[in-house]
Each structure stands twice: as C-alpha cells, then as structure tokens.
Amino acid sequence: MANAPELSPSPSAAHDVGPGPHPDIRGFTVGGTVRVERPFVLAPMSGVTDSAFRRMCGMASTDTVGLYVTEFISIEGLTRANMKSAARLAFDARVERPLSVQIFGGEVERMASAAQIAEEGGAQIVDINCGCPAPKVVKRGGGAELMRQCDTLARLVERTVNAVKVPVTVKIRSGWGADSINAVQVARMCEEAGAQMICVHGRTRLQLYTGEADWGVVADVAANVRVPVVGSGDVTTAEEAIWRARTPGVAGVMIGRAAIMNPWIFGQIDDLIQGKPQRVVDGAERLRVLRAFAEMAAERIPAHAIPGRLKQVLARMTKGMEFGSLLRERAMRAQTTEEMFDWIERFFVAADAGELETWALGARFEPVQVSVAA
Ligand SMILES: Cc1cc2nc3c(=O)[nH]c(=O)nc-3n(C[C@H](O)[C@H](O)[C@H](O)COP(=O)(O)O)c2cc1C
Structure with missing residues (x-):
C-alpha cells in the first residue's frame, strides 16, 4: 500500500448530476x-x-x-x-x-x-x-x-x-x-x-x-x-x-x-x-472515525503494527487539507498510537475551531517526542 497509486480528481463539472433525489x-x-x-x-x-x-x-x-x-x-x-x-x-x-x-x-x-x-x-x-x-x-x-x-x-x-x-x-x-x-x-x-x-x-x-x-x-x-x-x-x-x-x-x-x-x-x-445535502465531515467526526479504526484494528493486529496502519489512513484522509502536510509530518514521527492521537486530536480540534494557523505555529516549534523503550 505504501506505493498505492494516487487518485487524481477529475473535473467535477463533467459529472454534474444535480442535487437529487435520484430514484x-x-x-x-x-x-x-x-x-x-x-x-x-x-x-x-x-x-x-x-x-x-x-x-x-x-x-x-x-x-x-x-x-x-x-x-x-x-x-x-x-x-x-x-x-x-x-x-x-x-x-x-x-x-x-x-x-x-x-x-x-x-x-x-x-x-x-x-x-x-x-x-x-x-x-x-x-x-x-x-x-x-x-x-x-x-x-x-x-x-x-x-x-x-x-x-x-x-x-x-x-x-x-x-x-x-x-x-x-x-x-x-x-x-x-x-x-x-x-x-x-x-x-x-x-x-x-x-x-x-x-x-x-x-x-x-x-x-x-x-x-x-x-x-x-x-x-x-x-x-x-x-x-x-x-x-x-x-x-x-x-x-x-x-x-x-x-x-x-x-x-x-x-x-x-x-x-x-x-x-x-x-x-x-x-x-x-435522497436529495439531501451531502454530509459535511468535521474534525470531530474524523477523529471519532480514526479512533474507532485504531480500536477495531487493535482487535486483530498487534499493538506495534497499529501506528503503521493509522499512518496509512491518516496520510490519505488529510491529503489536500490545510496544514495537512504538517500534521502528517508530525504524526508520522510518532512512535505510539497515543502519541499519534495527541497530534491528530489537537489538529482536528483546531480545525473545527478555525484555529489551524495557531496550531501550525505551535506544531512547527514543538519538539518531537522521542519514545524511550522501557
Ligand atoms: C492498494 C490497492 C490494492 C488493490 N488490491 C486489489 C485486490 O486485492 N483485488 C482486486 O481485485 N483489485 C485490487 N485493487 C484494484 C481496485 O479494486 C480497483 O479496481 C482499482 O483501484 C480502481 O478503482 P479506484 O480508482 O476506485 O481505486 C487494488 C487497488 C489498490 C489501489
């Protein structure tokens, strides 16, 4: 998956289907x-x-x-x-x-x-x-x-x-x-x-x-x-x-x-x-779903493999988001699932509050934690 090919968006105007409903x-x-x-x-x-x-x-x-x-x-x-x-x-x-x-x-x-x-x-x-x-x-x-x-x-x-x-x-x-x-x-x-x-x-x-x-x-x-x-x-x-x-x-x-x-x-x-407005996915929802994913993954794969799986999904999910690359850069260096969620949570909370610029300022200067094995 690491080298899974990127999916390029096609011009949406060419696929205009109108607001629905589409019975x-x-x-x-x-x-x-x-x-x-x-x-x-x-x-x-x-x-x-x-x-x-x-x-x-x-x-x-x-x-x-x-x-x-x-x-x-x-x-x-x-x-x-x-x-x-x-x-x-x-x-x-x-x-x-x-x-x-x-x-x-x-x-x-x-x-x-x-x-x-x-x-x-x-x-x-x-x-x-x-x-x-x-x-x-x-x-x-x-x-x-x-x-x-x-x-x-x-x-x-x-x-x-x-x-x-x-x-x-x-x-x-x-x-x-x-x-x-x-x-x-x-x-x-x-x-x-x-x-x-x-x-x-x-x-x-x-x-x-x-x-x-x-x-x-x-x-x-x-x-x-x-x-x-x-x-x-x-x-x-x-x-x-x-x-x-x-x-x-x-x-x-x-x-x-x-x-x-x-x-x-x-x-x-x-x-x-159904002709309804398409659901908008806010930061809180992204966090909820990512947490659920990590929990569900933990049911079947060993704890040390979770950050890798989470990084894979996070990398795609935050593609194109404002300051998404900074989050990825920071979260990718995390060693544990908790460290990753620390970064992810602060990012999404800031996104919902419209405070991503402030978050980014802090994130740029915050030293990256280095986990020391017990
Ligand atoms: C990372 C990755 C793994 C894939 N693995 C399979 C697979 O196991 N079996 C399969 O039939 N197709 C596989 N495919 C092809 C997809 O099912 C799909 O046909 C292809 O990605 C085109 O659809 P998309 O543009 O919606 O991604 C894989 C595609 C990707 C990107």
Whole structure:
C-alpha cells in the first residue's frame, strides 16, 4: 500500500448530476440470492481493506456500503491453512454484510477448495481475481494472467461454481494490453461457466494504474452479458459515483482509492440519492472515525503494527487539507498510537475551531517526542 497509486480528481463539472433525489439509482441481486441494496461496492484493496478498514467505512458511511469485498486472499495460503491468509477471512457479520471474499491463484482444483473454505468462513459471494497485475501473482498463473489463459479460466470458474452454493463472481481488467482488449470475450466466457457477476476495472494489465479507466469497456461488457456488471476505476466523488452508475447497462460502481481518502463517501452518495445535502465531515467526526479504526484494528493486529496502519489512513484522509502536510509530518514521527492521537486530536480540534494557523505555529516549534523503550 505504501506505493498505492494516487487518485487524481477529475473535473467535477463533467459529472454534474444535480442535487437529487435520484430514484433511478437502485440496487441489484447477485445469483438470485444476494441482494445488494445500494449499488456502490467497496473495492478490494490488498493491504488496505481489512476488516477494520471495511468496518470503518461502514461506520463513517452509516451502513450505506452496498457490498463489502475482502482484500484478495491466496488460494495457496487458504488451502495450506496459512495464518495470514486465514486472518484475511475475518469479518464482523454485524456490519460487513453482504460480504464477498476475493481469492486469487491459477490452479483449478485449489481454487475450488479455497472457495469452499471461504464459503465455510462466511462468504456470501466468492470472487475470483483476474485483474491483479503484480508479477508475483501473474507469474504463478493468477490475477490478470487468467485473461490470457481463457481455457484455464473457464475451467476454473466452472469448477468453482460447482464446488460452492454461494454465487461465484469474477473481477477482470479490460485486457492484458492495449492491443489485446478482451474483457467482453472473457466476461461472456465466465458467464457461460456460471459466474453470477462481473466486475470490470477499465484498465489493462500493462497500464497498471496509469492513464484513465476506460468506462467504454465497462459498458461494452454490460451490453454483452446478462449477469450484473460492476464498473471500477477513478471514481472520486459522490456525484461521479452516481454519474458512473448511469453507464448504460451497468448494475453497480466500485469505489476504491476514494474510500481511503473519504470513508464517508458511501453516505454522501446516499445523501445525494435522497436529495439531501451531502454530509459535511468535521474534525470531530474524523477523529471519532480514526479512533474507532485504531480500536477495531487493535482487535486483530498487534499493538506495534497499529501506528503503521493509522499512518496509512491518516496520510490519505488529510491529503489536500490545510496544514495537512504538517500534521502528517508530525504524526508520522510518532512512535505510539497515543502519541499519534495527541497530534491528530489537537489538529482536528483546531480545525473545527478555525484555529489551524495557531496550531501550525505551535506544531512547527514543538519538539518531537522521542519514545524511550522501557
Ligand atoms: C492498494 C490497492 C490494492 C488493490 N488490491 C486489489 C485486490 O486485492 N483485488 C482486486 O481485485 N483489485 C485490487 N485493487 C484494484 C481496485 O479494486 C480497483 O479496481 C482499482 O483501484 C480502481 O478503482 P479506484 O480508482 O476506485 O481505486 C487494488 C487497488 C489498490 C489501489
């Protein structure tokens, strides 16, 4: 995640959807059984969307996330009972519903067994990753490589569909490279093999995260399959999410990087759909949500790892805020969670009081605490 690509805002005027209400924006059903009430999906993001992060989004957005997806989980790890992979299956059933568990790999039988483990672990949907561009995943036949190995992918989907009762879905890219865009063919084949939803990130494997996501490809896929299609790529605001949800034939929209900067985004989308003013997020709310995140993270990861996770979220959440870089610089040097919150709290209290300039004066000259291990 440290090098997670930045998400550039697109000109919002191009996505003006008006103040709402927007009653045409409705949910959809996956495989005839899993109802996604709101068509906005929290994207899977490895190293980011663990259970604590997903719950933070649910909390900040007052339970308006349409569908939660786990970080991708290795089928090798799951079937060999690797602790790290098993830990990625953890979720809180009171919040993270419906939940899709995403798995990755390239071996047919192992994929089917991993899907069964995910189902037993509580997945309501099992999603097969066909989009990861990372060399270590691709080299072993998984992720985006499956878009070049269509025969294997077809067997893999079919076998997995037959192995579990829950719907099986796939997440693909637009193709391997600009001269091999094959999302439509791959999606059709997956549908034929029994996939119940297709998610399309409108970039090629070779593009990684550069350039812009091509929502034309998303629309092409939607026009060519009967199962729900969810589009992914570059949604930055509530307006844009609604605008993208109106892409012809598209059932839903995934939100990834924007949710790191703004976990309230699903709630803001919901406000806009209902014709209400979009919720404004003040410093007190940011502090509340960050504290909750740290507490939820502490339930599953060791105390020494919390500051790292908190820094990751804080860095994105305060991007573009006045004096945000000063806060980041100071908070990033903190050694403990308490030290970090000391900085964060003073910053947000000052922000709400309109006293950030005074805060900044003090912060610049305050010596940085150095923790000495007992
Ligand atoms: C840090 C990071 C990790 C990601 N990990 C996954 C993953 O585990 N599985 C997956 O299908 N996509 C993964 N993606 C891709 C996202 O799900 C999404 O398709 C992509 O970021 C484009 O959407 P966005 O512009 O809303 O972020 C990841 C993206 C980022 C930035």
